[in-house]
Amino acid sequence: MNPDEDIKGMFDCCFTIFYQLKGFGEEILEDKLVHKLIYLLPESWESKKIAIIEAKDLKKLKLDELIGSLLTYELMSKRLIREKGKKIKEQGIDINIIALKSSKKHQEDSSEEGSEDEEMVYLFKNFARFMKSEKERSKH
Known part of the structure; x- marks a missing residue:
């Protein structure tokens, strides 16, 4: 193709x-x-x-x-x-300046993104624990 x-x-x-x-x-x-x-x-x-x-x-x-x-x-x-x-x-x-706007926003809103990052880490940790417990349950 x-x-x-x-x-x-x-x-x-x-x-x-x-x-x-x-x-x-x-x-x-x-x-x-x-x-x-x-x-x-x-x-x-x-x-x-x-x-x-x-x-x-x-x-x-x-x-x-x-x-x-x-x-x-x-x-x-x-x-x-x-x-x-x-x-x-x-x-x-303009599609060509999206990356620049994104990086500029990152500099301005670093405190907000820090809290979002913490939330994501929290969610991933809990999800990993959940998957581990599901795997243990499926063995039994």
């Missing part, structure tokens, strides 16, 4: 190849096709690829389910990117 290519374009290209192979007498099973399509996804799709592999049994995953899942993910990703772009434009923020 090319970086500027959408998921439908990738599927069209792959299916053209698979149908040509079928024309030459090479039969590709659906589970093998699903496996190949998942591993053809580019690095930008890594999180979705991992989610599918962990959540589904690739031998039982239907091609239609995979295509539907990937198309939905792509549409949702594009929508989120558009919404973020609209918010940035509405606020009149």
Whole structure:
């Protein structure tokens, strides 16, 4: 899959190849096709690829389910990117100076951020204790 290519374009290209192979007498099973399509996804799709592999049994995953899942993910990703772009434009923020504003705010509000950091440390410690106790409970 090319970086500027959408998921439908990738599927069209792959299916053209698979149908040509079928024309030459090479039969590709659906589970093998699903496996190949998942591993053809580019690095930008890594999180979705991992989610599918962990959540589904690739031998039982239907091609239609995979295509539907990937198309939905792509549409949702594009929508989120558009919404973020609209918010940035509405606020009149220049994307190139966001880092500068952030660092300036950090200098001005260091006392507030210190308390936020303490809260985060507290939450992580409690979460770690919770997970440890859950692990102990599951052993019993």
